[in-house]
Amino acid sequence: MFYFVVRYLRWLAQVPGFPQVFDAFLLASTCILRRSRFVAMEALEVEALRLRDVRVKNHRFGGIEFIEGEGRELGHLHGHGLLDVFVPLETAQALIATGRVRSHHVFPNSRWISFQIESNADIPFALELLTMARTSVPSESDVKAQILTASRGELHSTTDRAVA
Amino acid sequence: MSTDPTMPVDLPPSWKIWLKGIVIGDVSIGLLYGACALLQTIGVYDTLVIPSLFLVPLLGGLIASYFWRTLQPRIGATILNTFWMTFLALAGSTIAFHEGVICLLIVSPLFYLLVLTGACLGRIWFRTDTTRLRVTLLPCLAVAILAEPMTRIDTKGVVVDELVIHAPAAKVWREVTSFPEIPSAPKFWLFRMGLPYPVATTSAGDFVNADRKCIFSHDAIFTEKIVELVPQEKLTFDILESPPDPELIGHLTPHRGQFVLRSNADGTTTLIGSTWYTLHVRPVWYFDWWTQHIFRAVHLRVMEDVRRRAES
Numbered sequence: 177m178f179y180f181v182v183r184y185l186r187w188l189a190q191v192p193g194f195p196q197v198f199d200a201f202l203l204a205s206t207c208i209l210r211r212s213r214f215v216a217m218e219a220l221e222v223e224a225l226r227l228r229d230v231r232v233k234n235h236r237f238g239g240i241e242f243i244e245g246e247g248r249e250l251g252h253l254h255g256h257g258l259l260d261v262f263v264p265l266e267t268a269q270a271l272i273a274t275g276r277v278r279s280h281h282v283f284p285n286s287r288w289i290s291f292q293i294e295s296n297a298d299i300p301f302a303l304e305l306l307t308m309a310r311t312s313v314p315s316e317s318d319v320k321a322q323i324l325t326a327s328r329g330e331l332h333s334t335t336d337r338a339v340a
Numbered sequence: 341m342s343t344d345p346t347m348p349v350d351l352p353p354s355w356k357i358w359l360k361g362i363v364i365g366d367v368s369i370g371l372l373y374g375a376c377a378l379l380q381t382i383g384v385y386d387t388l389v390i391p392s393l394f395l396v397p398l399l400g401g402l403i404a405s406y407f408w409r410t411l412q413p414r415i416g417a418t419i420l421n422t423f424w425m426t427f428l429a430l431a432g433s434t435i436a437f438h439e440g441v442i443c444l445l446i447v448s449p450l451f452y453l454l455v456l457t458g459a460c461l462g463r464i465w466f467r468t469d470t471t472r473l474r475v476t477l478l479p480c481l482a483v484a485i486l487a488e489p490m491t492r493i494d495t496k497g498v499v500v501d502e503l504v505i506h507a508p509a510a511k512v513w514r515e516v517t518s519f520p521e522i523p524s525a526p527k528f529w530l531f532r533m534g535l536p537y538p539v540a541t542t543s544a545g546d547f548v549n550a551d552r553k554c555i556f557s558h559d560a561i562f563t564e565k566i567v568e569l570v571p572q573e574k575l576t577f578d579i580l581e582s583p584p585d586p587e588l589i590g591h592l593t594p595h596r597g598q599f600v601l602r603s604n605a606d607g608t609t610t611l612i613g614s615t616w617y618t619l620h621v622r623p624v625w626y627f628d629w630w631t632q633h634i635f636r637a638v639h640l641r642v643m644e645d646v647r648r649r650a651e652s
Contacts, residue, residue, distance in 0.1 A: 203415060
């Protein structure tokens, strides 16, 4: 359902409150239908908050966002356990080549990658991805590309703080 | 009482904090409904108003999460306690507002989802930062909820259904103006669960201004008056009074009903049934879908019985 909405109903992201309500729906259905995934999502949040200087905030398109320092986004976790992480481009390509992660559902061929959490066994790798994101500082061209995409009405921009 | 900040703070047991959030969240929701009723009584609102069932549960969830913040709750605990909060709110509305079971069934998925949305947002918002600005959001949202009905524009909706009957219009017409008790048991799932369904219709005659009564189950009677009558073609009636059934009252006003008969070249007749209504509950996109779903079932129950009698 998530991919259907992202692909065909992306305009709904512009409706105030819709992404948050949709994410709550994903959360509730994951809690009922995918217990092991849900337990892992809870555990990931706890473990991620143990990383030095990492905090959470509400992601503007639903889910929780992991941030560090001045508020730079490391990644965000959607209600159905999809972790989107912002890593260096070479790292993204290498990780996608391994088949363990997918290219991002909105930004393929970018520094964003997506990792589907299924169980507690996935937590170490998810934390590893967030750690990779911590060392990844976006280049000026990345930021410009993100701004350009965002201005075209796409869903994500990444590094508001980096622009500042 | 110690004011030493280094001393550990005695927190109440966690169940008390959960309960406090649930009760205060639900009471806030109830107070908003009460405030709306009061504003309606003193004439601030022009029409019948039920506060937005999008914004109100959202605020309830946010308020609850504010009280839960000291627990640093996990998502699972938030999901579970918003369920109890929803259950308590719906039980409370049954007692306070005499809401019907079917209404609660319809509203509960949306209500729960929005309480959960508010609670999930608040879980993160109030977790790390309880600055005044964020807490001020709550009364601002409450004011927005009370102001929202003033921005509403009542729009009439209409549900139209068609059925082909293998009988000439003259024969169908006789079965449309009034009809005896529909013998078949209701098939529609909400009718089976207790929602009133059409049983029979009586009419004082086939003329304009004739009184009609559309009788539903549970002794629910709609009082109607014929306003347009073209034999074998069209019957239009205004719905003057709706029954005080808890499943029907306050949520929508049906204004008008109509049957149109269209003779087809092959000797069959297309029967077109329409109902015009105004919804008083928001969000429209959610409740209009349910209204159309239910009216369609009402139409089909009546029209299928007309077909049965006309084709026999």
